[in-house]
Amino acid sequence: MSILSQAYTWINLKFLLEGLGVTLEVSLISIVLSFVIGLLLGVIRYVGIKYFSAIVGFIIDIIRNLPLLLIIFFTYFALPKTGLRMSPLSASIAALVVFESAMLAEIVRSGIIAVDPGQMEGARANGMTYWQAMWYIILPQALLKMIPPLVSQFISLIKDTSLATIIVLPELLYRAQIIYGQDTRYMLPMYFMIAVMYFIVCFALSLVAKRMEKKFG
Template identity: 55%
Template structure:
């Protein structure tokens, strides 16, 4: 087995280019999904008539769809109705991952807010704060500490899920790994081992962050 050839500078550099795309897509998706998910989860918690019910339906629908289906829909269906921007695999992947992960984050946020004792909100309201002020200054800061560990775990899953975008020919890490493996049959095992190691290192660092956040919460 030609391990030397598999781990050539060109091949490793090609994998690193794929990793950069993976991290770029993951980071943008994490930021967008956090903002959208936090808003959706808060709206569900607030129980605003109609709005909360609509959010609940959307979140449940998205959470129960396969991510791969959402990726295919974004890349191939949306351009058919005139949204040509999503012919770009990178944009399609970011939107698909954002939509899917935002639904997951929304449920984490809602659960985190519900975990705070009702007395906290009642005490804040009785002190003269409005509902929004009490939510922002009293309930949310406490809930955020409880949300962070599961959120980081969800973001780890998001980073791994970027590998699914290889089906729409996004030049991320898994896509580039497959290209290198196809060049020489002797490179298949070593190059996939290298790719697995890269995923492991990145996700292990995020796992350590999640554990430290969990330890702080306790």
């Protein structure tokens, strides 16, 4: 028992909670940026601009099929060789955004496909241009359909942020390691505590996703 009370001092818990704050901050910034970029890429891929869409689609496929860890390494350890300098915080966000926007582009594309194709024709028959129909008729419906997978993707992102511990981003897992690095008896209590923290955040979000799925699905 005494080990637990030593491990879970307020100082240590506060140190961890600040780490959870960093995790959530990085995830939130990344999901917002990835959503914007992913939306753009998904639409580009869907509409089929000659060559351009194919190239964009192809780059998306490459990024989607690489391990995120490799993208993090590449961003932080290899890109500086080209003159692009980043702190661990911005490198983490950049790597997550590159990876997530490729994932979201696919979600956007399938969301658009899932909207009845007859609607585009109907809108155009009523005098709308292609882009007007896309913006006012197709995208709003596609976005509603995308909300549940978007939330799931956000959950993945929160979990994936833990990989950035390797480039010394002071997030939750990194801080747990700092604490048990000073006294290795805290290892089990620390892993238990951060597992609980991740679980609470991600599980709560997954409940939200389920509820939305019922509402919009």
